Amino acid sequence: MDGMERSRRSLSALGLPERDLGELPDSHKRFPDGAQYRVEIPSVEGPGPFQAVMDEAERHGIRIHRISQGSGMMLLADAEIEQMVALGRERGVEVCLFVGPRGGWDIGIQTTSAAGGGAAAVLRGADQLAYGVEDVIRGCDLGVRSVLVADIGQLWVLGRMRQCGDLPPDLEIKASISMPTANPAAARVLEDLGVTTINLPIDLTLAQMAAIRAAVDAPLDVYVESADDFGGVVRYYEIPALVRVAAPVHLKFTVRNAPSLYPSGAHLADLAVATARERVRRAAIGLSMLRRHYPEAKAGPGAMTT
Template identity: 35%
Template sequence: MEKKVFSETREALEKLGLPGSDLYELPTSEQTFPDGCQYRIEVPTINSDQAMESLLKTSEKLDLVINRIDETRGIMRHTDEEIESMVELAQSYELELNMSHGPRAKYDTSATWRTEMGSWVAYRLRGVEQIVRAVEDIKRAIEFGVRGFLVYDVGFLWVLDQLRADEYIPKSTRFKLSAHCGHGNPASFKVLSDLGADSVNPTRDLQLPMIAALRQTVDIPIDVHCDNPPSSGGFIRTLEAPEMARIGAPIHLKCGNSAVTSHGIPTTSEEGVEMAKQAHLVQQAVERYYPEAKQSEPGAEDQAIPV
């Protein structure tokens, strides 16, 4: 067997329980969700109850199962009535609803996030007061029955996991770490899993061997974008979705954002229809090219369906 370049460092990583390289052989994952299924369909940037309703009505017409929806504008940007409407829709369709916490740097007095070099801080929390307010934002959604939350700050993930362990917030609460955190390697995923993440969204442009290496390192679901709006690259990876499901299971295939211009913006009924169509294309691709893969049915017990 040929000796790889940097072999000593690769061996040192393997002793730490990490892959010594990205997995170019693309091994099939033997892991599944608790229901024995390999993949679920997730649609992010559903930032209004109108968009959510049109997305779900269109999915019915297409015979498309959507397992998970992400609201990304922030709980603090929605009225009580809007949150109640989204919760009722999630309950009716037996799907997981993740709502995102506010505040965040782009909503306060930060000037740094507006610069090209500082844009990465846009979704982070600044100071203790923002941690306090973010906890309060999540508590408000919990009062309406929301159990799934999209988290943008690694320190805040740790705080939430501690509050969950202390039952300050319900133990049934689930945390998904956002792609906006910018993580894309197995070492980061191991740390995030240890900090309490129930699933993690890597940076959106990871190649298949990189995704395979993530799966070798953690047991939690990986949330991978199959398409994106222009603001984060504009790529459409529909025909890679079957391989993503094969090597990344259990995996959430994130679909539909090529129908919108950016992340975290208000979304319309018309955009909800187009997002459903793109998700349907991804589902069809998996069914055609990796028919062995099973998608979870609505109402899986481990999902953060609102109560």
């Protein structure tokens, strides 16, 4: 015993694990189609990179279930969003687009300070909150049914809007990695707010993930390889255990040693396409390891929504 019995009993009374689950229990939770895992390719910054992802996936013979984007809907033209939605619908791929406005691109100085980086993704003030909501409304009007959100206040607003019919009832709300969800209680709060899929920090142990999985039913999104500006972890040999412990889980593949794409645009078009292709190649490598070490792991036939 560690002398923290009262605290641990309080967690247990709230339906949360008392400690990290070092025994790494298999998760028996699943996606609606019975799948344990799906594959997500992040940082797909427009129709060109999206088409490159589809072409590369076909070349490697793998299934991509979700693509996500980081520069925000506000930096995509209407026609670009419509093209991405149409391609997602055609290929059965969930298209998850980020909210554009964020503190790090605003005029505030805190996000540039040594201790203020955590505020980079939040919405500053009521006006910027309205801008963020407007970005989602515009995306939904253009056919988007999956959005990536990094501000807890906006999560609350979007959840309420979806409940009362101001947003589509099938709208998927994905919590960004920029809003670290590092413990079971934080994950429970997000799920209670209406989040339907939760990005985890890139550096959680399997035991920590298992504790979060025990607390929530929403799919967890886990980076197998992450970008350098998020720490650059490379966890390929952990994939079988990730699937066992965290299911239902989106396995996310980006690449180290690559420049940041945010905000993307025509000036970075070649880089966006090249890195998109490499992320798919990395996913193919990861899935080959999963087949080798956990061949019975089940992937679903399609995405949640397009």
